[in-house]
Amino acid sequence: MSNTTDYVPPKIWTWNKANGGRFANINRPVAGATHEQALPRGKHPLQLYSLGTPNGVKVTVMLEELLAQGHSGAEYDAWLIRINEGQQFGSGFVAANPNSKIPALLDYSNGDSPVRVFESGAILLYLAEKFGSLVPTDPALRAECMSWLFWQMGSAPYLGGGFGHFYAYAPFKIEYAIDRFAMEVKRELDVLNRRLAESRFIAGDDYTIADIAIWPWYGGMVKGQMYEGGEFLQVQEYTHVIRWADEIAKRPAVRRGRMVNRVMGPLESQLHERHDAGDFDTQTQDKLQAKA
Numbered sequence: 610m611s612n613t614t615d616y617v618p619p620k621i622w623t624w625n626k627a628n629g630g631r632f633a634n635i636n637r638p639v640a641g642a643t644h645e646q647a648l649p650r651g652k653h654p655l656q657l658y659s660l661g662t663p664n665g666v667k668v669t670v671m672l673e674e675l676l677a678q679g680h681s682g683a684e685y686d687a688w689l690i691r692i693n694e695g696q697q698f699g700s701g702f703v704a705a706n707p708n709s710k711i712p713a714l715l716d717y718s719n720g721d722s723p724v725r726v727f728e729s730g731a732i733l734l735y736l737a738e739k740f741g742s743l744v745p746t747d748p749a750l751r752a753e754c755m756s757w758l759f760w761q762m763g764s765a766p767y768l769g770g771g772f773g774h775f776y777a778y779a780p781f782k783i784e785y786a787i788d789r790f791a792m793e794v795k796r797e798l799d800v801l802n803r804r805l806a807e808s809r810f811i812a813g814d815d816y817t818i819a820d821i822a823i824w825p826w827y828g829g830m831v832k833g834q835m836y837e838g839g840e841f842l843q844v845q846e847y848t849h850v851i852r853w854a855d856e857i858a859k860r861p862a863v864r865r866g867r868m869v870n871r872v873m874g875p876l877e878s879q880l881h882e883r884h885d886a887g888d889f890d891t892q893t894q895d896k897l898q899a900k901a
């Protein structure tokens with residue numbers, strides 16, 4: 610691969626499989642399944658296929674919040690999809706999400722032909738509407754909530770795919786790319802900081818799916834948990850975002866939701882699969898490994 614200053618794009622792009630990038634082994638220029646692999650199905654109507662990344666955590670936090678509110682219909686089975694092993698390209702997963710990215714949800718509430726939902730924002734909205742919770746009904750408040758929800762869906766790719774990729778994962782450092790995405794992410798953090806200076810939660814006085822969507826990405830960033838980029842971006846400047854992130858992190862449902870499908874960090878924080886509320890006490894990796 611050429612370095613950044615002498616690269617001249619050829620007339621026609623070709624796929625260089627060994628480009629050295631961190632995700633070179635799973636990135637492909639085509640969609641569709643690479644192998645036959647049915648998805649497992651558990652006992653609950655809601656079947657989640659995911660991984661404990663910021664996009665995955667949004668959905669497990671949402672489900673745990675709904676359960677904490679007493680919506681027993683939000684009981685779910687969470688299955689682990691190991692994206693670094695290419696499990697998102699199995700035929701069953703591709704049927705659930707043709708875009709081959711976690712999270713994907715199948716809702717069997719109406720029988721054996723499930724409703725499929727993919728894209729974390731769509732899943733949050735689907736669940737919020739299904740249970741009538743965590744999304745305002747007042748039209749003005751709802752519009753504010755939707756605006757921030759869709760803001761997150763459009764903005765986080767600059768944080769993850771832009772800044773995170775070029776700052777932490779690219780095989781060499783490209784000043785132009787890091788500079789461009791650092792500037793954009795700082796601007797996004799300032800957008801949130803100004804909003805949270807005037808409002809307790811993102812969409813107003815109440816905690817909503819907008820907070821659930823934004824917290825794993827931007828809450829993680831201001832707490833220095835992403836890409837080891839906290840000092841570089843001087844995240845301590847965004848004091849209102851930090852205040853908000855700390856408040857959300859204390860919620861019991863958030864503490865549970867961030868453990869589900871997590872494969873990194875302390876073993877007691879990793880619940881690879883979740884099939885029952887009791888799993889948080891008995892099925893974390895520290896307990897499973899002690900039993901083995």
Ligand SMILES: N[C@@H](CCC(=O)N[C@@H](CS)C(=O)NCC(=O)O)C(=O)O
Nearest residue numbers: 635662664692710711712728729730
């Ligand atoms: N916009 C999507 C993004 C989902 C996404 O990027 N998922 C990543 C993990 S955080 C993934 O599955 N990557 C696997 C791949 O790209 O092959 C959403 O919010 O659901």
